[in-house]
Amino acid sequence: MSNSALIIGAGPAGLMAAERLLAQGAQVQIFDAKPSIGRKFLMAGKSGLNLTKNEPLAIFQNQYYGASAQLAPMLNDFGPADVMRWANALGADVFSGSSGRVFPKAMKASPLLRAWLVRLQDAGAELRVKSRWKTLSKDGCFGFETPSGPAQITPDVAVLALGGGSWKKLGSDGQWVDILAQHGVL
Template sequence: MTGALVIGAGPAGLMAAQELALAGHAVTLAEAKPSVARKFLMAGKSGLNLTHDAPMDKVLAAFGAAAPALRPMLDAFGPDQIRHWAEDLGQPLFTGSTGRVFPVAMKASPLLRAWLSRLDGLGVRIVTRWRWQGWDAAGAVLFDTPDGRQSLSPQVTILACGGASWARLGSDGAWAGHVPAPLLAPFEPANMGLCVDWSAPMARHFGSPLKGIALHAGDRISRGEIVISATGLEGGGLYALSAALRAGAALTLDLAPDLSEEQLRQRLSRPRGKASLSNHLRKTLKLDPAKQALLMEFGRPLPADLAPRLKALPIRHSGPRPMDEAISTAGGIRFEALDAGLMLLSRPGTFAAGEMLDWEAPTGGYLLTGCLATGHWAGRAAAAWLRPPG
């Protein structure tokens, strides 16, 4: 009998395996892909934003409606603990001007190598190309493997199979077919781009960043950067509004968030002479070509008083990009289906962690923080559950 089984070798699963092994338990870590932590490595190609150096109230706010459920986990293994853990693995870190925390190496592979070496030293057994296929009638855990169907009867199991985006990296959401539907909130894209059917003149601006803007959706405001793409809009400033946009909130763009409407009017009222509107907007407001293009795309017919339109430009779109393109997903196992240790109430001895759970967070280090925190929590809770009575 396998002592402890962890299914899914992303950050949450690796962390859960670490905590079980540190508690002295024999651990098998099963991964469906040929190698571990593929999405983690992909995230590292853009710098590996490991966590965020922010007060706990800001960290919790990033997790929205799931914050009350996640609070004890973030208190136990939040940004401070994540920094100490990475440094203990020999990875020096730095904090950027926006509070985002990165390894000095600016990639994931050195951290992953050090982590896997630690797990190997703890005796964690990693098997790859093992795809979870649910449970049999006797409760054994079933896998399709290169050697055919395998079954394990662990004393404890932690599910860390990821969400339902980036299927090629392993997060395909197929595991949902093995969990009773009432326990699941439907998958939805999070940290997602929007589809926009651009007019032909916009093509010259594909790939252009939009900086120094504010995005509004419902009661949410984001000051992050976005990019005009051939298919629509992408970028961190947009990702922070995913939940509001999915709920149907209209998206508006403030092209000059540091100026009031009256200040805009005063600048626009300066003598224009023979200058074109484009040159006038550039000289008086420093409005770059990409911002001007958006104004023409969504703001026409232009009103005589441009100030309100510049402060709240309505963005017409046709909804989120496909879910598999999203950086992460909302939905998954509902917290009401779990106990305080993230154990399934309907299946004692089986825990869940990471993006399998019904939470979402914006980019900026919060996603990895949530995965590491829930993996740490589930691993410790599973280890405590295994502890002999008395």
């Protein structure tokens, strides 16, 4: 396992990546452009926070239609039962509604997110907000604008959990597209 890991984006994908990397012994830094993290996750929590669906894995996988085969290895690694165990381990008891959808009993995201952050920070994750990714050099150095000025980081591994531009005030504004395009990624 690489020793240092940079995660850009502190939504659920970035936080889950941090959790997995920390479990492998990586030193994890999480950067997010917004002043607080998990903003879209918290917004989803306003309507109850549907975490998964309580059904057999084979049925669950088939809900992804054309992508079922591609997603199967990931869903086998972390399927609906794993999501429920994960939430319970964070102190968020869950229940299944009449449709099989799984929700935290609290019917909101904030307690789950707070517990998740505590677990990540207790495991050694460093979280930096108001830190916008601006550059990437050919040697893998990531440049950020931070409240204390420019920062440069060259990690052993990087995870780009950048989100989409669907709701700019809550999450990504898509500015990362230009950086990746400059490197021929897009």
